[in-house]
Amino acid sequence: MITKYDVTIGIPVFNVERYIERSILSALDQDFNGSIEILVVNDDSTDKSMNIVRDLQSIHKNGGNIHIISHSENKGVGVSRNTIIDHAQGKYLFFLDSDDFITKDCIKKLYTKAEQYDTDVVYGSVETVTSEGGKKDIGCSYLQLPDAVFIEPDELASFAFHNLHENLRNYVWNTLFRVSFLNKSELRFPEIRFHEDVIFSTDMVPIVTKSVLLSDITYYYVIRDHSLSNIQGRSSINLEEIKEFISIYTYVKNKNKLLNNKPYYEAKCARSMTQMLFIISGVLKNRKVISPALEFSAIKNAMKHPATFKEILHFKKYRFANLAFYTLSVLPSWMIIGIIMIIAKYKHLL
Numbered sequence: 001m002i003t004k005y006d007v008t009i010g011i012p013v014f015n016v017e018r019y020i021e022r023s024i025l026s027a028l029d030q031d032f033n034g035s036i037e038i039l040v041v042n043d044d045s046t047d048k049s050m051n052i053v054r055d056l057q058s059i060h061k062n063g064g065n066i067h068i069i070s071h072s073e074n075k076g077v078g079v080s081r082n083t084i085i086d087h088a089q090g091k092y093l094f095f096l097d098s099d100d101f102i103t104k105d106c107i108k109k110l111y112t113k114a115e116q117y118d119t120d121v122v123y124g125s126v127e128t129v130t131s132e133g134g135k136k137d138i139g140c141s142y143l144q145l146p147d148a149v150f151i152e153p154d155e156l157a158s159f160a161f162h163n164l165h166e167n168l169r170n171y172v173w174n175t176l177f178r179v180s181f182l183n184k185s186e187l188r189f190p191e192i193r194f195h196e197d198v199i200f201s202t203d204m205v206p207i208v209t210k211s212v213l214l215s216d217i218t219y220y221y222v223i224r225d226h227s228l229s230n231i232q233g234r235s236s237i238n239l240e241e242i243k244e245f246i247s248i249y250t251y252v253k254n255k256n257k258l259l260n261n262k263p264y265y266e267a268k269c270a271r272s273m274t275q276m277l278f279i280i281s282g283v284l285k286n287r288k289v290i291s292p293a294l295e296f297s298a299i300k301n302a303m304k305h306p307a308t309f310k311e312i313l314h315f316k317k318y319r320f321a322n323l324a325f326y327t328l329s330v331l332p333s334w335m336i337i338g339i340i341m342i343i344a345k346y347k348h349l350l
Contacts, residue, residue, distance in 0.1 A: 005065075006034035007107050007176070008090030011098050012080030013050065014043040019099035019131070019222065021052050026101035028062045032108045035065075037089050041080040042070040049098070078189035078196035081172070085188065088179055095173045099222050102174070106218035110176040113212040117149060120181040121156075121204075121211045124174045124218030136223050142166040143221070148213040154262060156211045161264035164271050164321070170201040174219035181208075193241075195248045202252045206259060237290045242283055246302050249276055256306040266315040266322060269307050273325040276302055281344035284337065296333035303336055305329045 009027045013020060027038050042050050050068070057066040069083055081095060092114055096102060110122045126143040130136045142165075150156045160168035181187075187204055189196045253272040259265050280299055287293065305312075305326040312322045328336055 005037040005090040007092045008037045008088035010039045010084030012077045013098045015047045016098040017048040020049045030107045031104045038066045043080045044074040093177045119210045120208045122176040124214045126219045127217045129220045145213040147215045150211045156208045157206045161268040170198045172197045266318045270318040270321040300333040303329045
């Protein structure tokens with residue numbers, strides 16, 4: 001695509017009539033001297049969402065910068081974001097979820113840093129709020145970032161994966177991407193129902209060279225109760241959903257095999273195994289409502305360690321944690337499940 005704008009704000013839309021006006025207005029009312037394209041992908045909405053978008057397109061002073069692309073059928077947020085990447089006319093791209101909203105100076109702050117340091121990506125910090133806009137703490141410390149500049153290969157990934165904690169969010173919103181970086185790297189979202197941004201970030205973070213983190217809040221993430229990926233408290237869960245969820249984090253885990261020469265390799269292995277342990281704990285907690293039941297062999301495969309025993313013996317800081325996960329992974333399926341249930345009860349996960 002020809003670059004006609006400084007920034008494209010990409011917004012996938014599907015049945016969000018309650019939230020879309022606030023979201024679009026936050027994009028239209030940016031305090032930014034450059035040019036902004038607002039690229040809305042209508043993912044076959046059936047409510048009044050697109051009527052609201054078109055009204056704003058007609059009456060707002062910046063409405064002419066709203067461009068709409070419509071899908072003939074509902075394809076999901078991952079495909080919608082790919083459509084945005086393919087059609088963005090901005091030098092940079094910013095993803096805004098249609099139920100969230102941004103600060104008035106969001107684009108100005110991110111764009112200024114992107115230009116100053118010639119970055120691939122710039123991350124802003126996030127505040128979680130209720131649907132009505134009130135603050136809501138969900139205990140995710142990684143949404144508040146430190147101020148940092150990374151200008152060498154592996155620096156961003158080393159920050160993200162230097163220990164067992166979540167230091168950098170997997171969500172792609174509130175991040176300013178250089179469009180040429182996305183295209184040159186052929187980064188796109190998988191066609192899955194949820195957590196598509198986890199896979200995207202897994203592919204992206206290790207290949208970023210220049211990046212900036214900002215402590216400034218630039219994005220309001222609206223907490224809604226009916227998350228697609230939430231399996232807690234449901235009376236019935238289809239096994240295929242569980243398998244897809246496990247496959248996503250199996251991809252994340254196995255991606256480590258390509259990073260065995262990186263300084264953060266051992267920490268990332270331990271982090272991936274810890275994530276999978278929590279996922280399997282959640283599956284076991286909800287096993288009575290999952291139909292049909294998940295096979296024991298699937299749990300054993302999920303817990304397979306990505307590193308070899310020989311590699312782990314050369315680990316330093318996280319050798320013990322990785323050895324513990326490796327030992328668990330080679331046990332019989334029934335024993336793996338029993339040990340996970342003991343750990344989960346001890347950690348109050350069951």
